[in-house]
Amino acid sequence: MGITRRDFFKLSAAGSASLMAGEALASDGAQTALNPNSLGVLVDTVACIGCRKCEWACNDANALPTQDLKAFEDKSVFARHRRPDAGAYTVVNQFSDPRDPSKKYSMKIQCMHCNRPACASACIVGALQKTPEGPVVYDAWKCIGCRYCMVACPFQIPAYEYDNALNPQVRKCTFCATRLSQEGKKPACVAICPNEALTFGKREDLLIAAHSRINASPEKYVDHVYGETEAGGTGWLYLAGADFNNTELPKLTATVIPNLTETIQHGVFKSFVPPLALYGLLGLIMHSLRAEKNGKEESRHE
């Protein structure tokens, strides 16, 4: 994959240092490990009590349409599985343990802040970027509104402001990136969680913590940290008391999604050689056949 770094687009983009940083991270794949300090959150659905305070805190922190904190105590919303949308970056859903349907687990859903985000790889203008700190952030100013990111996301997270005619934006959890840049601040949802179902920290540390929780009480958890390998690894990780297949988290392999297209893409454009070779070849054919034709015409005239 080393050669892909020399690919034309990136060479030409050398002028823009910030973009280079973003792309180097995005294109080097498995070889370049994630920044070891990259942040994440561990969601423990066994510890989660489904209070929905995180929903309120998120709406509040991101100036999303909201209600009193009290209104979020309403449990009737659990009747169906909700999805995050343009007006709510996170929602809490409930699912039951198939072995014991009376046992309910609550699961908070939001952007997973993938290690190798498909949305960022897809984005035509780099409006979505994986920051070295961990959050996958969106720059509305760049965005052209093509919604390819929505097609690409394996968790189907990005939502769109379809009802905004002039200034629609892609909407998804920001990992409170601006809050995190302030010293000592946690994401709003983590800060409000009363039961420590959400743990914020370096992804590497969270993985260790997750496995030790499983080891400490194997009767409470399934032996699977969702997001450790899924889609090449995600910044947000999940623990559950029952098989993840019963949750709305999609079943995914460890395939790094962007690699699927980027290998094709960078193969075709390897240092811009294949297109130029095709150009040269066609030029050669054009030239030699023209000479041949002219020769024929001359002999006809004689």
Place this chain on the structure above:
Amino acid sequence: MNNTEAPAVMPVKYFSRGTKVLFGIALVGMAAYVYRLLFGIGAATNLDDQYPWGIWIAIDVASGVALAAGGFTTAALAEIFHKEKYHVIVRPALLTAMLGYTFVVIGLLADLGRYYNVWHPMLPSMWQGNSVLFEVGMCVMVYLSVLYIEFLPIVVERFKGRVNLPGPLHVFNRLFESVLTISDAFLSRFIFLFIIAGVVLSCLHQSSLGTLMVIAPTKMHPLWYTSISPLLFLLSAIAVGFPMVIFESILASRSFKLKPELPVLSSIARYTPVLLGVYLALKIGDLTIREAWPYVFEGSVQSYMYAIELLLGVVAPIVLLSMSRVRNSVKGLFVSASLVIFGVALNRINVFLVAYKPLYPVKTYFPSIFEILVTVGLISMLVLVYRFVVVNFPVITVPNGHVLNAAVQPERTSVVNINRIVR
């Protein structure tokens, strides 16, 4: 009449009954387009967070690009491989491509939430070499410019030595004349560079369109999810190029009461079964290797659509066009060409819509009336502009010895004729 064949302006009235109907449809389409701009995508379409792409992408953009492929395949055949007899179809194919891509962009703008940022991919600070869409966008943008440059000689031919601007504007006659002379000198020497570039750019983005959905492995139906999708897209685009030329040429000759260029058309039709055959072999081989045959018989909408796409759109035209009787009849050619066009368009619709299975669907997507009106309106508008151009520029070649309908003199044609500014 001259004995050597040369493209000529079509001496017909611009307005016919058909054109008026198309104007009506185009106007309604334009109104729907304006509605989208004023009230947003949410109000105008049935798209939602589950289905971010609808027919504007699948038909206006993806099928549009594929069906405009005649431009580059014909250019390659006639200009690069110097098959002289095909020169008569170069200009119509070029015009189709030029207008086709123009309307692809207009259609795309309707779908872009922030259409006013459409130029952003050109800014080096926003280049994103990992994005397939970035490559498609750049290639389409550059190719569109190349197509306009390739069309310039036709404009030059029309106006050189004949510029006669109306009224006070005539002081600019000399200036325009010299601009035309310079472009003529430049173009006749360097146009070949653009012709080759057009072919390379086409190969690049036709295939990359096929790479787009490879990023969504979990949302695509296995019948269409394959990593050779870019190759399949490229091959089918090449295969649909000539049928598109045939289709149009027959329609144009009927509309302008010309004799169809049967020898040329039957001759290019020979390539089609071969190209489609390779495409079919790859499709079937790929299906076999991926062990995806069971999905063909699973009885879902997807499996039926796949069967229709392959049997009607690929197998049938291969069989038909392998018969010389079919290739040598106007009707046979027209039917077979239509089938190929249908097959490739359906393939694009299948890949971008039918195969797309959102993870959390609430309802299935079906285009809204506004989406349909915009799409149909854009197609009508394309036909109208096409007619305008061939009535005013030498695009279509009149077959040897054919007498043009003398009843309609060019000077007497309607206002939609630019003869006033030509001496």
